[in-house]
Amino acid sequence: MKTAKLASVVAILAGLFFPEMAFAQTDPGVRSNTGVNAGQPFTSVTASQNDLAFFQTGLGQFNEHQTVTGNNPGLGPRFNLDSCGACHSQPAPGGTSPASAIFPNVGPNPQSQVIANGVVNGSTNTIPYFVQANGPVREARFPFFFNLFGNPNPNAPNGGVEDLFTVSGRADAGSCSLQQPSFNTARVTNNIIFRIPTPVFGTGLMANIDDSTLRANRAAQANNRLGVGGAFNHNGNDGTISRFGWKAQNKSLMIFAGEAYNVEMGISNELFTQDRPLPGEDQLGSGLPSNCLNLAGIGYPEDITHSDGTTASTVTSDVGLFNTFMQFLDQPTPSTTSPGGSTSIANGRRLFSAIGCAICHTPSLTTQASKLTPGLGNATANLFSDIEIHHMGVGLADNVSQGGAGGDQFRTSPLWGLGQRIFFLHDGRTTNLLGAIQAHQSNGSEASQVEENFDLLSPSQQQDLLNFLRSL
Amino acid sequence: MSRPVFSYWRLRGLNMHPRFSRSLVVLGFSISLIARAQCAPQSGGDFSNNPQPNALPSDVILVKGAWSSASDSVTPVPEGGRVANNLFSSQYFGLTYALSPDWIEKYSGPPPSDSGYYVLAQIRPANTFKGTIRGSILIAAQDLFFTLTPAGTALELINYNKESLDADYKVEQPPTLVRVANHSFVRFDYGSPVAELHWRVLATQIRCHMVQFVFTSRDTKLVESLMLEMSKMTLPAEAGPISGRGGGEVPVCIKDYARDENVLERVDPVFSERRFNPAPVRIIIDKKGKVKHIHFLSAFPDQAKAITDALSQWRFRPYLRDGKPVEVETGIMFGRVPRPAIPPSTNAATE
Numbered sequence: 006m007k008t009a010k011l012a013s014v015v016a017i018l019a020g021l022f023f024p025e026m027a028f029a030q031t032d033p034g035v036r037s038n039t040g041v042n043a044g045q046p047f048t049s050v051t052a053s054q055n056d057l058a059f060f061q062t063g064l065g066q067f068n069e070h071q072t073v074t075g076n077n078p079g080l081g082p083r084f085n086l087d088s089c090g091a092c093h094s095q096p097a098p099g100g101t102s103p104a105s106a107i108f109p110n111v112g113p114n115p116q117s118q119v120i121a122n123g124v125v126n127g128s129t130n131t132i133p134y135f136v137q138a139n140g141p142v143r144e145a146r147f148p149f150f151f152n153l154f155g156n157p158n159p160n161a162p163n164g165g166v167e168d169l170f171t172v173s174g175r176a177d178a179g180s181c182s183l184q185q186p187s188f189n190t191a192r193v194t195n196n197i198i199f200r201i202p203t204p205v206f207g208t209g210l211m212a213n214i215d216d217s218t219l220r221a222n223r224a225a226q227a228n229n230r231l232g233v234g235g236a237f238n239h240n241g242n243d244g245t246i247s248r249f250g251w252k253a254q255n256k257s258l259m260i261f262a263g264e265a266y267n268v269e270m271g272i273s274n275e276l277f278t279q280d281r282p283l284p285g286e287d288q289l290g291s292g293l294p295s296n297c298l299n300l301a302g303i304g305y306p307e308d309i310t311h312s313d314g315t316t317a318s319t320v321t322s323d324v325g326l327f328n329t330f331m332q333f334l335d336q337p338t339p340s341t342t343s344p345g346g347s348t349s350i351a352n353g354r355r356l357f358s359a360i361g362c363a364i365c366h367t368p369s370l371t372t373q374a375s376k377l378t379p380g381l382g383n384a385t386a387n388l389f390s391d392i393e394i395h396h397m398g399v400g401l402a403d404n405v406s407q408g409g410a411g412g413d414q415f416r417t418s419p420l421w422g423l424g425q426r427i428f429f430l431h432d433g434r435t436t437n438l439l440g441a442i443q444a445h446q447s448n449g450s451e452a453s454q455v456e457e458n459f460d461l462l463s464p465s466q467q468q469d470l471l472n473f474l475r476s477l
Numbered sequence: 478m479s480r481p482v483f484s485y486w487r488l489r490g491l492n493m494h495p496r497f498s499r500s501l502v503v504l505g506f507s508i509s510l511i512a513r514a515q516c517a518p519q520s521g522g523d524f525s526n527n528p529q530p531n532a533l534p535s536d537v538i539l540v541k542g543a544w545s546s547a548s549d550s551v552t553p554v555p556e557g558g559r560v561a562n563n564l565f566s567s568q569y570f571g572l573t574y575a576l577s578p579d580w581i582e583k584y585s586g587p588p589p590s591d592s593g594y595y596v597l598a599q600i601r602p603a604n605t606f607k608g609t610i611r612g613s614i615l616i617a618a619q620d621l622f623f624t625l626t627p628a629g630t631a632l633e634l635i636n637y638n639k640e641s642l643d644a645d646y647k648v649e650q651p652p653t654l655v656r657v658a659n660h661s662f663v664r665f666d667y668g669s670p671v672a673e674l675h676w677r678v679l680a681t682q683i684r685c686h687m688v689q690f691v692f693t694s695r696d697t698k699l700v701e702s703l704m705l706e707m708s709k710m711t712l713p714a715e716a717g718p719i720s721g722r723g724g725g726e727v728p729v730c731i732k733d734y735a736r737d738e739n740v741l742e743r744v745d746p747v748f749s750e751r752r753f754n755p756a757p758v759r760i761i762i763d764k765k766g767k768v769k770h771i772h773f774l775s776a777f778p779d780q781a782k783a784i785t786d787a788l789s790q791w792r793f794r795p796y797l798r799d800g801k802p803v804e805v806e807t808g809i810m811f812g813r814v815p816r817p818a819i820p821p822s823t824n825a826a827t828e
Contacts, residue, residue: 148533148540155527162540195532217816224818227592227625228638230678230691232599232615234590236543236775239753244813352671359645359669396587399536409752411542446584449538453584453599457613461674461695 030467032438033344033475035096036424037108043206043337043422044097047380050333055317056378062318063330067098070124071270073177073300079272079307081172082181082280082297085144087124087270089327091115092142092202096425099334101204102141104427113138119170126174133169133188135199141433143199144269145169147191148404148412150288155187157196164405165284166268167191172300181297186283198403200251201433205258206422207336208249210386212258213372216246219392222367226391231361232454235393238408238416247408248392251431253416254407262327266308274308274324332377336387337422337477345472353473356466360458365417365451367391389420389477398450401430413449424475438471543754545589546781548771552761555618555686555772556589558597565598565616570683571713571727574616574690577706579606591755591775592815593620593808595686612694614703619687622732622808623757623774627820629732631680631687632718635663637820638678642667649675654718657681658710661717677704682721683713684806685730723806728761729798734807739794741766746787746811749779756780756812758788764802766793776811784811 036042050056068090071080080087094111095103103111117138120127135143145167149157167186172178191197223235240247240256249255255264263276273280282293301307314320321329341347357363366389375382394414402413410416415431429441442459445452459467533539547554558567560582565574576582581603586596600614621629628634635652642648650666660681668675677692677700690707692700715721723730754775761770768788773781795802 154529156529156531157533159533159539164540190527190530193530193532195535220816221819224625224816225641227590227594227818228619228634228641230615230617230638230676230689232586232596232617234587234592234594236591236754239813241751241753244751244753355645355671358643359672359674394542398584398587399538402536402538404538404540406540406542409542409754411538411544412540413538414542448536448585449587450584451587451596453586454596454613454615457599457601458672458674458693461611461613461693462672466672 030439030464030471032471035108035427036340036343036475039340039343041096041109042340042425043204044099045335046333047335047378049378049380053378056333058316059318059321059326059329060333062321063326063328063333064098066323066326067093067330071272073172073175074302075177078301078303079270081178081271082183082293082300083168083171083283084271085166085169085269086116086119086142088115089265089270092269093205095427099205099331100422101202101426102428102433104139106139107427108425114140114142116142116169125170125172129174129182130170130185133185134192135188135197136169141201141428143169143201143433145186145188145191146198146200146403146405147186147196147284148198149196150285151187151190151194151196155190155194157191157194162404162406163284163288164407165287167283168268168271172271172297178300179296181294181300183294183297186285198405199432201428201431203249203251203418204422204426205331206334207386207388207419208258208261209332209334209377209381210336210372210384211248211388211390211392211419212332213375213377213381213384214248214370214386214392215373218370218373219246222370222391223393226364226367229361229364231364231458233361233364233395233451235365235391235395235451236409236414237392238394238410241408246392248416250407251415251418252405252407252410253392253394254410257328258331259324259328262331263324266324266327272308272323273306275306275310275322276324278306280305332381335380337425339387339421340424340476342476344475345469349469349472350476351473352466353469353471353476356462356470357473360462360470361455362459363389364455365391365393365395366420367417387421389423390417393417395451396449397445397452398447400444400447400450402449403431420474420477423477438474543591543752543756543775543777543780545775546773546778548785552770552772555595555620556597558616560598560600565600567597570618570686570688571711572683572688572716573711575706575709576600577703579603580614589620589774591623591757592625593623593686593757593774595619597688608699610694610696610699612692612696612699612703615689615691615693617689617691619689620757620759620774620808621682621685621687622730622759623810624687625815625817627817630719631682631689631721632663634687635665635678635680635718639665639667641818645669645671655679657704657707658712660712661720663718675700677701679704679707680718681712681716682718683716684721684723684727685732686721688716688721724798724803728804728806729796730806731796732807734762734793734796734805735760735791735809739796740791741794742790742792744787744790746780746783748783748812750777752777752780753813755810755815756784758784758809758811760788760807760809762793762796762805762807764795764804766795767791768793769804780812 105113150161152158171183238253247256249261255261267277308323404412446456553569595618597616652665665678680689756776757774759772763769796805
């Protein structure tokens with residue numbers, strides 16, 4: 006009893022003399038004392054020689070750097086980077102934007118190094134203003150087409166990806182000469198938004214959650230008394246729930262991979278079979294100049310299933326290998342003790358549910374039976390997402406529509422692996438978890454009331470919640 | 478891009494005949510249009526010569542997905558409530574609620590959901606608030622035609638809340654009928670021991686919607702004092718946990734009135750794009766059985782148009798009350814019908 010009294014006195018004195026220590030809640034930052042807790046295949050994959058070979062080949066392909074011609078052909082003529090694994094690298098292949106000074110010190114933003122690394126020619130390309138060495142990997146979109154005078158036309162929604170770089174000036178690009186998009190004008194006219202890479206750990210589990218499970222979860226959360234609505238984005242072909250990408254616009258990992266290979270790296274494939282012009286070039290009907298087509302000299306699509314392969318993994322196309330790699334990536338492993346200790350983390354987890362975060366960030370959902378590998382079947386996916394799209398208000402709106410999602414709607418971002426992510430929100434605008442939470446509140450957001458509940462917590466309760474999130 | 482500039486007034490300064498100078502202006506403008514048409518709009522190009530960049534506004538949602546709208550701007554809609562001069566008022570619900578001094582609506586709510594959930598107002602302390610412990614008030618509504626919850630009345634909905642409450646919460650007072658501002662409400666109190674937060678829910682039913690006030694704070698005295706101020710509310714006569722079914726000055730509301738025996742002529746809307754979203758619609762049917770007003774809770778513009786075109790051809794059997802036709806308000810779900818929740822076992826309050 007005496008000890009308790011003494012502790013109370015010490016706490017009060019500490020609060021008086023060191024108020025920020027006693028009351029300020031802070032983001033613990035990227036968890037660095039538990040090793041890298043993501044990027045491994047399911048144990049059922051490791052246990053199968055064939056599946057493991059598939060995974061390893063997929064991993065190798067995921068990290069491979071593409072060139073315009075040569076052994077890994079097809080890059081460009083427009084692209085955001087030359088490798089999946091360069092962008093999806095924090096804290097392990099399959100993750101998201103890296104940094105050189107933050108655990109596990111993967112390296113600087115690779116987009117900031119493209120000239121130094123010889124990926125693009127510095128006389129024909131510049132590094133856009135929004136790409137920084139210590140900032141996130143970004144793709145850019147112009148929400149609206151420009152009119153003839155160089156001003157955005159609000160009646161002409163665009164929203165397509167404006168690739169950052171061109172192959173122009175590379176030794177293997179021939180006479181292809183392309184300009185980069187008008188990023189500075191887009192900046193001046195407030196007609197540019199950004200996206201950062203979504204981590205793909207555990208996405209095989211997400212792919213294997215039946216629609217009925219998602220719909221039942223939505224119905225169970227519908228009467229929440231906290232202002233949260235929610236809806237699903239649907240695949241226009243078959244009407245089922247789509248689930249990948251920042252707006253849940255992609256139905257499957259295969260489509261996600263095929264689109265990214267085409268859009269981010271400029272490599273045509275069996276799902277997206279042509280080289281992709283910018284949305285403006287496409288709108289004009291001019292497309293890509295003829296001297297920028299078939300630069301690899303191998304015809305289209307540039308990535309195909311190989312009939313001359315000798316094993317399953319050598320027959321499979323790059324896109325197929327990416328798909329297998331992602332399907333077989335296990336979900337990240339949370340820490341039960343770091344940061345802040347097990348009591349704080351457990352308390353934070355209960356607070357996360359109590360104030361309403363878990364209405365959208367559904368802690369877990371169960372997958373259906375899987376034919377791919379046992380690890381994917383009847384498993385608990387601790388994704389912390391309902392895979393619904395929610396109105397996130399004017400503060401986060403990007404005015405880009407994808408599928409059924411409007412300019413202010415975003416998929417509930419899965420939080421697994423959050424403890425080892427550096428950049429937050431769709432555009433990577435903050436590295437501070439507290440800032441990311443506060444950004445949930447703005448005019449028109451479904452999350453304003455829940456964020457208000459967070460504000461009603463005591464500093465120590467908020468700290469517990471932050472610790473819990475950084476334990477994931 | 479070069480931009481030819483022709484100044485009418487400069488031409489006048491050259492003492493040209495006004496008609497001639499106007500002709501020159503027209504000619505010059507035409508040439509400039511031709512020049513611009515030949516100069517292709519650029520996405521990958523350089524607009525650095527644009528001398529007058531017009532920046533898009535920030536903090537505005539310009540590209541909307543499925544959203545709410547109505548066939549006319551005169552008929553009140555549920556989401557049309559506003560906070561002004563420290564008073565929340567909703568013409569649709571016939572409700573006014575005076576905010577406590579130093580409490581404001583800082584952030585407006587999202588559009589209605591496709592299951593009929595409305596955030597009417599989110600009230601919280603202003604920066605001038607003197608209290609040390611804060612709180613919040615959420616005013617919300619749930620359309621009982623489209624709720625995913627197996628409940629037909631506000632009372633059933635609150636009972637469902639209690640039965641489905643997560644184990645981490647503690648029921649502090651089960652659903653109980655109370656009188657507020659001379660109307661019957663159902664009150665439900667619960668709290669979270671871990672968050673040390675308390676919730677007080679007061680709900681009634683108006684026009685087949687549950688209208689709900691949710692008070693949240695660490696301080697039960699604060700929420701009790703806020704609840705006392707509800708006594709100054711004004712509400713329509715119909716308001717009550719099960720009684721709010723319209724009538725009087727507003728249409729009678731009837732769930733599923735658009736069932737086969739009441740629909741004399743029906744034309745299904747044809748959606749041009751397959752989006753697979755639910756498109757809930759509230760309609761008011763006039764005394765002759767024609768659709769008088771359409772409120773789209775959540776629909777894309779092309780869907781709203783297709784539904785409008787279809788509903789304009791519908792004919793209903795007029796609804797009779799005491800032998801006289803009256804206006805009816807009902808709901809119809811177009812598009813995909815969402816999955817309802819499974820009801821929990823109930824131990825419910827009754828009226």
